Amino acid sequence: ATQMTQSPSSLSASVGDRVTITCRASQNTRSDLAWYQVKPGKGPKLLIFGASSYQSGVPSRFSGSGSGTDFNLTISSLQPEDFGTYYCLQDYTFPLTFGGGTKVEMK
Amino acid sequence: QLQLQESGPGLVKPSETLSLTCAVSGYSVRSDSYFWAWIRQSPERGLEWIGSLSYGYSTEYSPSLKTRVTISADWSKNQLSLKLASVTAADTAIYYCVRHRQWEPHHWGQGAVVTVSS
Numbered sequence: 001a002t003q004m005t006q007s008p009s010s011l012s013a014s015v016g017d018r019v020t021i022t023c024r025a026s027q028n029t030r031s032d033l034a035w036y037q038v039k040p041g042k043g044p045k046l047l048i049f050g051a052s053s054y055q056s057g058v059p060s061r062f063s064g065s066g067s068g069t070d071f072n073l074t075i076s077s078l079q080p081e082d083f084g085t086y087y088c089l090q091d092y093t094f095p096l097t098f099g100g101g102t103k104v105e106m107k
Numbered sequence: 108q109l110q111l112q113e114s115g116p117g118l119v120k121p122s123e124t125l126s127l128t129c130a131v132s133g134y135s136v137r138s139d140s141y142f143w144a145w146i147r148q149s150p151e152r153g154l155e156w157i158g159s160l161s162y163g164y165s166t167e168y169s170p171s172l173k174t175r176v177t178i179s180a181d182w183s184k185n186q187l188s189l190k191l192a193s194v195t196a197a198d199t200a201i202y203y204c205v206r207h208r209q210w211e212p213h214h215w216g217q218g219a220v221v222t223v224s225s
Contacts, residue, residue, distance in 0.1 A: 001170060032209045038154070043217065055212050096156040
């Protein structure tokens with residue numbers, strides 16, 4: 001199975017900060033990677049698919065990059081509503097695998 | 108418009124079998140163009156893929172759950188089902204039905220909360 005290693009596991013940042021979350025795959029996943037945001041009491045929200053394609057309605061401050069084994073999710077200017085936990089998911093091959101999550105907290 | 112609606116008992120006793128149904132509207136599950144997955148979410152384990160099914164393909168399962176899980180479809184009712192045997196408290200989670208394929212947005216249902224407790 002493809003292991004997805006996400007880092008950091010948590011971070012604390014201020015409004016306006018640039019935040020980058022990294023996901024590393026144990027083997028090539030081409031660009032078949034998605035990023036999700038999860039908030040308490042709510043279902044997962046798809047942000048990015050295909051490593052860099054925006055889901056409809058997602059603010060442009062979110063961006064995805066990378067291919068192969070190394071991927072990034074960047075929030076260009078962190079907003080208060082961006083707190084939550086972020087997960088990457090590779091859907092290149094079965095079993096589908098998620099990263100361990102990155103909890104984003106506001107300073 | 109595609110809609111997925113999960114349903115089933117919200118409370119399951121330990122050692123029993125969890126059974127959920129996903130009713131799909133707006134698209135036929137009897138299509139080999141997409142996979143239909145079950146994914147669960149819990150505070151302790153985060154997001155976890157359980158398995159995926161597609162018409163004409165063999166069903167894929169998570170290696171860690173493979174011995175306890177069965178995913179199937181009722182093509183005539185346009186429904187999917189999930190059965191998870193011998194549940195424990197660790198199986199307490201929100202269970203989601205998801206349509207997916209590469210290079211397209213994944214489409215999720217609202218989720219079904221399942222608590223395992225006596």
